[in-house]
Amino acid sequence: MKVLYALMALIFLATPAQAQLRVPVTKGKIEPVPIAISPFYPERPEFAQLANEMPEIITNNLRGSGLFKPVSPGAFIQDAASIQKEGPRFAEWRAINAPALVTGSVTRAPDGRTRVEFRLWDVFSQKQISGMAYMTTPQNSRRIAHIISDEVYKRITGEEGYFDSRIVYISESGPSTNRSKRLAIMDQDGANHRYLTEDGTLVLTPRFSPTAQEVTYMSYKGGKPRVYLYNIDSGRQEILGDFPGMTFAPRFSPDGNKIVMSMSQNGNTDLYEMNLRSRQSRKLTDTNGIDTAPCYSPDGRQIVFESDRGGTQQLYTMGADGGGAKRISFGQGRYANPVWSPRGDLIAFIKMSGGQFYLGVMRPDGSGERLITQAYHVEGPTWSPNGRVLAYWKQSGSSAKVHTIDITGYNERVMPTPRDASDPAWSPLNQ
Amino acid sequence: MRGGMILAAAVLCLAACAKPHPGFKNQYTDKNGRVHTVETIPAGNKKEAIMATPNKSAKTKRKPIEITRATKADWARYSRKDPDRPTLEELDLLRDQLSRCWSIQAGARYSKDLKVEVRVTVSPQRRILTAEIIDQWRFERDNYFRAAADSAIRALNSKECNPLELNPSKYDQWKDMIIEFDPSEFI
Numbered sequence: 001m002k003v004l005y006a007l008m009a010l011i012f013l014a015t016p017a018q019a020q021l022r023v024p025v026t027k028g029k030i031e032p033v034p035i036a037i038s039p040f041y042p043e044r045p046e047f048a049q050l051a052n053e054m055p056e057i058i059t060n061n062l063r064g065s066g067l068f069k070p071v072s073p074g075a076f077i078q079d080a081a082s083i084q085k086e087g088p089r090f091a092e093w094r095a096i097n098a099p100a101l102v103t104g105s106v107t108r109a110p111d112g113r114t115r116v117e118f119r120l121w122d123v124f125s126q127k128q129i130s131g132m133a134y135m136t137t138p139q140n141s142r143r144i145a146h147i148i149s150d151e152v153y154k155r156i157t158g159e160e161g162y163f164d165s166r167i168v169y170i171s172e173s174g175p176s177t178n179r180s181k182r183l184a185i186m187d188q189d190g191a192n193h194r195y196l197t198e199d200g201t202l203v204l205t206p207r208f209s210p211t212a213q214e215v216t217y218m219s220y221k222g223g224k225p226r227v228y229l230y231n232i233d234s235g236r237q238e239i240l241g242d243f244p245g246m247t248f249a250p251r252f253s254p255d256g257n258k259i260v261m262s263m264s265q266n267g268n269t270d271l272y273e274m275n276l277r278s279r280q281s282r283k284l285t286d287t288n289g290i291d292t293a294p295c296y297s298p299d300g301r302q303i304v305f306e307s308d309r310g311g312t313q314q315l316y317t318m319g320a321d322g323g324g325a326k327r328i329s330f331g332q333g334r335y336a337n338p339v340w341s342p343r344g345d346l347i348a349f350i351k352m353s354g355g356q357f358y359l360g361v362m363r364p365d366g367s368g369e370r371l372i373t374q375a376y377h378v379e380g381p382t383w384s385p386n387g388r389v390l391a392y393w394k395q396s397g398s399s400a401k402v403h404t405i406d407i408t409g410y411n412e413r414v415m416p417t418p419r420d421a422s423d424p425a426w427s428p429l430n431q
Numbered sequence: 432m433r434g435g436m437i438l439a440a441a442v443l444c445l446a447a448c449a450k451p452h453p454g455f456k457n458q459y460t461d462k463n464g465r466v467h468t469v470e471t472i473p474a475g476n477k478k479e480a481i482m483a484t485p486n487k488s489a490k491t492k493r494k495p496i497e498i499t500r501a502t503k504a505d506w507a508r509y510s511r512k513d514p515d516r517p518t519l520e521e522l523d524l525l526r527d528q529l530s531r532c533w534s535i536q537a538g539a540r541y542s543k544d545l546k547v548e549v550r551v552t553v554s555p556q557r558r559i560l561t562a563e564i565i566d567q568w569r570f571e572r573d574n575y576f577r578a579a580a581d582s583a584i585r586a587l588n589s590k591e592c593n594p595l596e597l598n599p600s601k602y603d604q605w606k607d608m609i610i611e612f613d614p615s616e617f618i
Contacts, residue, residue: 020607020608020609021517021604021605021607021608021609022608022609022610022611023522023525023526023529023608023609023610023611024526024611024613025526025529025530025533025610025611025612025613026613026615026616027526027530027533027616028530028533028534028535028586028612028614029530029531029533029534029535030534030535031534032534033534033582033585067536097590099585099588099589122581124584124585124588125584154574155578156578156581157536157578158536158573158574158575158576158577158578158579159574159575159578
């Protein structure tokens with residue numbers, strides 16, 4: 001058989017006129033995809049505001065991702081009414097360099113509800129490549145716009161979106177000697193901001209459950225460090241337990257049934273897991289060093305954590321049962337705050353070297369380390385639900401703000417918050 | 432509370448049938464006990480593609496042609512033997528032009544394994560007539576590959592890549608060719 005293949009190859013080499021020309025292209029430009037987001041067509045005058053707002057939210061979402069370049073509406077030739085009547089005139093959208101087009105309408109459903117419909121078009125092939133319709137009440141328009149943004153993002157990039165998600169963080173105010181820290185929540189674009197805890201209580205390190213709209217956080221209410229579980233939808237809070245010596249809130253396992261945490265006992269800090277149903281705890285590490293900041297891999301089989309057991313603060317991975325610990329960071333400086341990406345391919349971390357803080361990513365085996373941003377003080381990385389964007393907080397002077405950045409290191413943005421902001425935690429996609 | 436805010440979702444199952452958003456099911460009951468259902472609506476536009484992306488008939492008819500990859504030395508030998516064959520310089524010119532048109536999704540997952548082969552036919556005026564993704568099976572099943580393939584087709588349809596920078600006197604050589612878009616060097 002091998003001889004036959006070799007003979008065939010020789011025939012191709014000997015008769016070049018028969019070989020089809022192949023052109024390998026291995027370079028390209030890293031540039032956002034142009035996309036036109038047309039105003040939606042309002043069936044009735046009372047839908048006009050909604051029909052204008054939704055494309056604006058979609059435009060802001062897609063532009064904010066850094067992967068899309070929305071075409072200015074001033075360049076549009078065709079209006080929403082004629083799209084609704086006769087469909088897109090593709091030549092006109094091609095003329096303004098829009099390879100992708102989003103159209104939509106807001107109408108009244110037979111049962112009286114509002115019906116929002118969108119379609120995504122491939123302008124070159126003149127085909128509709130995605131489309132959805134929702135029946136809702138007008139006050140839900142923001143969320144519908146986020147869901148539409150997620151669909152467009154997914155169809156064009158191949159990855160799940162992250163726009164229909166929220167971020168909890170610690171809202172800070174007051175002088176450094178008497179700092180107020182409250183738990184706050186907002187949509188990923190900064191909208192719908194609200195406080196979850198009252199002023200005057202010190203709260204720290206919120207963590208989202210991967211399976212429910214629940215958050216754990218540390219609170220020093222009454223001067224005692226306790227871990228609370230907060231259900232965002234119902235507003236219900238419960239005490240998960242008293243954990244003296246704990247400095248970070250626990251992290252959930254991917255199935256939401258367990259938490260992993262570090263606790264200090266008799267001057268030594270080790271890792272523990274707790275079953276949330278039985279409330280039984282189990283010690284996972286037992287070394288002389290400080291083992292802390294644990295985080296599960298998305299398949300729940302491994303844990304990444306930081307430890308100084310080798311003499312300096314470095315990152316380690318081990319099995320979820322505590323066995324087979326292996327150091328994965330070997331660069332200069334100290335490594336902390338490891339967080340496993342939801343898509344499993346990267347671990348985000350904070351690196352301290354030469355008096356600077358860096359946010360970086362590496363593969364789970366420690367290879368491919370890349371530093372993607374740097375500042376006097378950077379901390380608390382958290383992944384977007386699709387593992388494409390990182391949120392973290394950055395301190396400059398006396399001010400702290402939550403930032404987001406694409407994993408490529410492009411498109412760093414400041415989250416709009418009413419006051420100083422730290423310790424962000426990104427939710428899974430809304431349920 | 433938030434989940435119950437949305438009253439219903441309806442999915443238009445179209446050319447590339449989008450799955451419902453994770454937050455929505457075909458039918459669910461809200462907190463007030465009301466049952467909401469998903470409706471299915473046919474696609475609105477029936478126009479056929481000018482550019483074949485994807486060509487449904489290709490699924491059964493066409494298979495990738497296995498060709499031994501020529502080295503630079505082989506290519507130089509061909510060019511000497513066959514003066515009509517595009518020279519290395521001419522090919523580099525074409526590759527540079529295509530690189531300028533191709534917008535890569537940096538940071539995409541699995542980018543090491545997203546090489547897209549596109550069979551193109553070109554008019555004597557050096558404009559792309561058809562562009563067909565060879566691996567239709569993967570195009571229809573792999574979201575990442577489909578996104579990479581779409582970016583290749585966008586490049587071939589862009590103004591900057593029409594007309595192609597090709598030697599008009601060698602039309603027979605490039606009127607039907609395979610272009611390989613390989614993003615593995617990015618990320």
